Amino acid sequence: NAGVMQNPRHLVRRRGQEARLRCSPMKGHSHVYWYRQLPEEGLKFMVYLQKENIIDESGMPKERFSAEFPKEGPSILRIQQVVRGDSAAYFCASSPSGTAERGYTFGSGTRLTVV
Amino acid sequence: DAKTTQPPSMDCAEGRAANLPCNHSTISGNEYVYWYRQIHSQGPQYIIHGLKNNETNEMASLIITEDRKSSTLILPHATLRDTAVYYCIVRVTNAGNNRKLIWGLGTSLAVNP
Numbered sequence: 001n002a003g004v005m006q007n008p009r010h011l012v013r014r015r016g017q018e019a020r021l022r023c024s025p026m027k028g029h030s031h032v033y034w035y036r037q038l039p040e041e042g043l044k045f046m047v048y049l050q051k052e053n054i055i056d057e058s059g060m061p062k063e064r065f066s067a068e069f070p071k072e073g074p075s076i077l078r079i080q081q082v083v084r085g086d087s088a089a090y091f092c093a094s095s096p097s098g099t100a101e102r103g104y105t106f107g108s109g110t111r112l113t114v115v
Numbered sequence: 116d117a118k119t120t121q122p123p124s125m126d127c128a129e130g131r132a133a134n135l136p137c138n139h140s141t142i143s144g145n146e147y148v149y150w151y152r153q154i155h156s157q158g159p160q161y162i163i164h165g166l167k168n169n170e171t172n173e174m175a176s177l178i179i180t181e182d183r184k185s186s187t188l189i190l191p192h193a194t195l196r197d198t199a200v201y202y203c204i205v206r207v208t209n210a211g212n213n214r215k216l217i218w219g220l221g222t223s224l225a226v227n228p
Contacts, residue, residue, distance in 0.1 A: 004158075033215070042117065042202055042218030043159065056213040091158055098214060103149065103161035 004029075004094050004107035005074075012113045013082045021110045024074040025094030032075045033104065034067060037089045046090075049075060055098075082114045117219040118142060118205040124223045127197075133190040135222050137203030140184040147206045148179060149216060150188045152199040159202065162188065193226045200224070 005024040013019050025032050030051050035043035045059040049069040060067065064082075069075040079086055089111050093104040120138045127133040139148060147166050151159040163170055163177045165186075170177045176189040190197055200221040208214050 006158075035216075035218075040220075042204075042220055043216070044218070045215040048213060048215060056209065056211065056215065058209070059215070089156065093159075098212075100214070103164055104216070105161065106151075106158040108158040109156075 004092055004105050006090075006092050006107035006110050008110060009108065010111050010113070012115060014115055015083060016081050019079040019082050019086070019112055019114075021077040021079075021090050021092075021112070022074045023077070023092030023094075023107060025092075026096075026105050029094035029096050029105070031095045031098055031100075032069050033093045033095075034075075034077050035091045035093065037091060037109075039088075043091060046077070050098075079112075082112070084114050087112055087114045118146075118207070118217050119203045119219040121201075121203050121219055121222045123220065124225070126225050126227060127190075127193045129195060129226055129228050130192055133193040133197065133224060133226070135188040135190075135201050135203075135224065136185065137187070138185045139203070139205055142183055142205055143207075144183075145208060148177070148186050149204040149206055150175070150177065150201065151204060152197075152201045153221070154199040160199075162201075164206075193224075195226050195228065198224060198226045 034046040037043045047067045048056040064080045066078045089109045091109045093106045149164040150162040165177045179186045202221040204216045
């Protein structure tokens, strides 16, 4: 019974490149959430998706960032033309429903470093 | 943006109870309080959550004041492996009935032998 799987664990990109972060939710979970964490800070909400739908993207920067959760396969957070300020840990969480009566299960994160 | 305030750090002796306070004076009636912990930059681990009533599970107890303006997470018998950053979080619901977790800066708990 695997938990939330994120890959890669570490990602290094040069400024201007694209970063693709993948998240496979727990089995049976159809709700996925992406959060970003800067050093010494708490997590900040980015986007909430259900299969094939973006439900809430109020925390996503308007430019360069996009997210999807296709019918088949993992959820993808894509950052185009990365800049140094995008360096952070990106966490994905999943839940079986929007009410998450048993809490949200988080993955181990992807640590993005932009050089 | 954060709806919670916590002391930045606390110490606890191994085997004793750890009581972690949290203030959330602006919490609304339908907003839950969640607690997560993060061990050395790993993914956050769910501990417990509640709305009005006190809650207990195998990991911890959550005591919420009657006015809901503050709460306390209790680890009854802290071990060295409980050393982590503990986040008190409010889950907000927007006009579209979508929910998200609003995180603060957390409390860094050090359990000492």
